[in-house]
Amino acid sequence: MYREGPAVSLLRDNRMLFVRALVCAGICVFMTRVGLFSLFFLVPLGFSAVVYGAIVAWLAFAMAAFGNGFLTIAVSLGNGLGLAGVGMDMLYFTVLAGGFTWMMAGNPPWLRQSVIRRLFPGQEPLGFAVPSVPQVRTLFRFVAASVMATLMFLGTAYWLGLNDFAEFAPRIEPLLSAYISSMAGGDAVRQSVLEHALTPERILETVMMLTLRGGALLSAVFLLFFSRKMAFLAARLFRKREAGAGDLAGFFVPPRAIWVLSLSLLMVFLGRTFSMQVIEVVAWNALVMCGLMFLAQGGGVVLFHLARRPVPWLLRMLLGVLFVILVFSPGINFFVLGALLVLGIAENWLPMRTAKQGSPS
Numbered sequence: 001m002y003r004e005g006p007a008v009s010l011l012r013d014n015r016m017l018f019v020r021a022l023v024c025a026g027i028c029v030f031m032t033r034v035g036l037f038s039l040f041f042l043v044p045l046g047f048s049a050v051v052y053g054a055i056v057a058w059l060a061f062a063m064a065a066f067g068n069g070f071l072t073i074a075v076s077l078g079n080g081l082g083l084a085g086v087g088m089d090m091l092y093f094t095v096l097a098g099g100f101t102w103m104m105a106g107n108p109p110w111l112r113q114s115v116i117r118r119l120f121p122g123q124e125p126l127g128f129a130v131p132s133v134p135q136v137r138t139l140f141r142f143v144a145a146s147v148m149a150t151l152m153f154l155g156t157a158y159w160l161g162l163n164d165f166a167e168f169a170p171r172i173e174p175l176l177s178a179y180i181s182s183m184a185g186g187d188a189v190r191q192s193v194l195e196h197a198l199t200p201e202r203i204l205e206t207v208m209m210l211t212l213r214g215g216a217l218l219s220a221v222f223l224l225f226f227s228r229k230m231a232f233l234a235a236r237l238f239r240k241r242e243a244g245a246g247d248l249a250g251f252f253v254p255p256r257a258i259w260v261l262s263l264s265l266l267m268v269f270l271g272r273t274f275s276m277q278v279i280e281v282v283a284w285n286a287l288v289m290c291g292l293m294f295l296a297q298g299g300g301v302v303l304f305h306l307a308r309r310p311v312p313w314l315l316r317m318l319l320g321v322l323f324v325i326l327v328f329s330p331g332i333n334f335f336v337l338g339a340l341l342v343l344g345i346a347e348n349w350l351p352m353r354t355a356k357q358g359s360p361s
Helices: 006-013 015-032 035-040 043-052 054-079 082-105 113-119 138-160 162-184 188-197 200-239 257-273 277-307 313-327 332-346
Strands: none
Touching (some): 015 035, 015 043, 015 054, 054 082, 138 200, 200 277, 257 277, 277 332, 313 332
């Protein structure tokens, strides 16, 4: 008589896991192909991690990666995307989706010794004891996923942008000419200065300089942070539950990060002084990442003290709208973000939140 193995039994008893993972993966792949909705393509994977757990999240990622690869190959047959384009698209999706799933769900279940023992109780399926991989703090997973996404952004931008710039430059020449004429206002001297400053080559050089020195990393952080927040919001809306994680008021930067921030400033100065571009680029990206972490810690201090006071929900909403307006107001946002950054750095020595544990002396 056939005896069903424990792995087959577990899969049979948890068929809903595959259904949920398949639905989340299908929505994820669908969003990647629908214009503006592509900004939300990571949200279904985060939703599966928050609501259903790590097993469903990693199953959804695997199904989404397979579905995206199949769809990319099918689309490439019609538009002649080429083998390199197909590979770049699949790699881009896999790295971003995999990094975000790891950030939201933690280590894959098959890297945990407890799951393997659950599937095969009382025996070692590989002939030896499988060590469990230690779990990594969410902040460090977020940093690692941001770095991987940044590398993919830069690789995709280089492959798509720089190779076609010779064809793209003539298209923006008329736009630049019209912009320069409107800015000059009939002044021939000012128009001549703008024509020498605003050339397609100079614009590309400036964009690449900002992109390499933290611009791409900032975009990756925004995408992952936005997708994470939207996943928790979707969990509250559709599952009627409170998302206990992801609260900025309880976020703390590791105390040693202040030394990374200081060292990054020093390396930026040395890189510019001695024209060591590689060191300067790495230092700028480390500086941007540390700055964002301390900026979030400063925001956490503000939210922590607001949460301890009875503020009506209408006033709280108005304060949130006011904060968004201040952040996106040119000039004012510099002082607002600078104040939050200083507040986050100062908390490394001053106990601004009494609930903080493990603070430096």
